[in-house]
Amino acid sequence: MSIHSTGTNAGTTTARRAARPARRGWRKAVKSALAAIVASSTLLSVSACGLGGDSANSNAADGDTVYIAAIYPATGQYAEYGKLFKEGFDLAVDEVNADGGVGGKTLAIKYYDTQSDAKQDASIAPQIASDQSVIAVVGDYSSPASSAASPTFQQAGLVHYGFNNSASTFTDTGDHVWTPQISQEQYQKANADVVAKKAKKISVVYIENDWGKQAYDFFKQEAEKNGTEIVYESSYLSDSTDLSPILIPARDAQPDAIVDIGYGPDGALVVNTLRDKLGYTGPFFGGQETSEFLENAGSNAEGTIITGSFSATGTKDSKAQAFVKAFNDRYGNNPGNFEVTAYQAIKDLAYAANKTSPTRDGIQQALQTVTDFPLYQGNGGTFKFNTETRRADNIDPILLIVKDGKFVQYDPDTDSASN
Secondary structure, eight states: OOEEEESOOOOOHHHHHHHGGGOOOHHHHHHHHHHHHHHOOOOOOOOSTTOOTTGGGSOTTTSSEEEEEEEEOSSSTTHHHHHHHHHHHHHHHHHHHHTTOBTTBEEEEEEEEOTTOHHHHHHHHHHHHHOTTEEEEEEOSSHHHHHHHHHHHHHTTOOEEOTTOOOTTGGGGOTTEEBOSOOHHHHHHHHHHHHHHHOSEEEEEEESSHHHHHHHHHHHHHHHHHTOEEEEEEEEOTTOSOOHHHHHHHHHTOOSEEEEESOHHHHHHHHHIIIIISOOOSOEEOOOSSHHHHHHHGGGGTTOEEEESOOTTTOOOHHHHHHHHHHHHHHSSOOOHHHHHHHHHHHHHHHHHHHSOSSHHHHHHHHHHOOOEEOOSTTOSEEOEETTTTEESSOOOEEEEEETTEEEEEETTTTEEEO
16 A cells, blocks of 8 residues: 655446355445454555655644545556546645635645555554544545545544545445535436436346445336336446356347446446447447546447536536636646546535634534535536535536547437537
8 A cells, every 4th residue: 555645736147146255245345444454563654755754643733734635546456546536636736725725724635545445445544544634534436445444534533525435325424424426326317317218128237346236226216217127137246357148148138228337447348348249239328437438448438328427528617617727738638527526525625624724623514514615516506515414415417428439418308419
């Protein structure tokens, strides 16, 4: 596990039986990960990049710099997402400091590479919680990994801001666990609704973890309401390299469309298998808005429809447009869903600190009381939190489609894309 800091800068009976031994439910993952805290005697160090002397152990109110800890996958199978997150984080920190920082102090980020692995999240959480210069935590990519760290942050009275954690149970740990992310219940309702406009009967495959099972349950409920018939369903393991055994029957069920509920890498594997190996030419719903998905899927991604939270080319919000320009000027490409949610997470916490104080208590107080957090996702404007669920009250998903090798905003009513 590497750590650094900076001030500048997620069917068939046979298939089901094969998958069962590898299932990792959240409760089991969290319990195992928390046990790793006790068992581990590894001493983790923070590099000197951006840190001075004993500042990592100083009280946030005593120094000129306060920190947000970022738990994220810089390496491992989800490293693509970590890269996107860091781009959003770093741009936001620079802008915050250019505008005067937080409460007159400089804002910086301490980065912890967890590979979005539950055991690593749980292991590093005590070190972060004991560092009084840290006023809040952002991350991780996956909800199961984040949830493994949440109990430690909750006990320490440290806000855990799971900006990418869409699982509906993510905030259940306690009152210091928050997320502005759209829930899977909302995402999958939108997903099932757009699928219903294109298909009467469908085959569905989904990633075999608690996130995938929960997301599929929400999708299935909405599909049933819409009268969409699911003629085939199967789960698959995240490390699968050949999905033909479950995709052949998915194709042979003769669906009007095939739906994949999973992440970007497996989404590319699903659509490539369907198109290149199995000759399927019908509509496909799946994947994620990342360059990795587009590069891996290539021309097979064309016409793919997904739910999302942001469109760099479709947003009409002036501050979101300014973000797109700043991002493009810095990195040479437009931001997507993962970059904007990371960017907004830092902006949210900085806004909170300036509304109250750049302290742990100040952040918690602001999340409970502030009603006008600037919103860059969806249709823009502002948002507030539901203090009971600790989720954003008024952020709605949008639809995206791959057109000419890029994701653009999609309107299913007019069957048109916004370039």
